Amino acid sequence: MSSTIRFISLVLASLCAIALASPASAQLLQRKDLSASMALTIAETTIATCKANGYAVSATVVGRNGEIIVQVRGDNTGPHTMENSMRKAYTARTFRIPSGDLATRLKNDPTLGLIHLSNVIANQGALPIKIGDETIGAAGASGAPGGEKDEVCVKAGIDKVADQLK
Secondary structure, three states: OHHHHHHHHHHHHHHHHHHHHOOOOOOOOOOOOOOHHHHHHHHHHHHHHHHHOOOOOEEEEEEOOOOEEEEEOOOOOOOHHHHHHHHHHHHHHHHOOOHHHHHHHHHHOHHHOHHHOOOOOOOOOEEEEEEOOEEEEEEEEEOOOOHHHHHHHHHHHHHHOHHHOO
């Protein structure tokens, strides 16, 4: 009988040790991400808005990790607009701010060194995509004569899906 009690005690002690060793609140992360459909709507609306204003742009939408979800080269745009729109979007996602805000930061403190990070660019023309305070992606455009015009088009693209960003 005593060996049975010892065995049960050993099993209970082992179970307690295992329970204490694993984190009490271990669970999967729950999050919302941009769908391909939403990203395509943002890009298409961005390009259409700029086209209606007389500007040919390319648009890129990136996800929460800065990965490209959608990238569309607008009609009659220069080849550099693809890379530039991606870098603007990546910058807005990385810093969770409009890409133009990074340009302002660098003007105020040129020693920041952020401009030397891969895919980061201090040009206006991209906005973060948020659900509340959480940044789930960003969209950028390039090709209009001035980043402020690119940004207006991007805002229209994000506004098009705003009701789904909840």
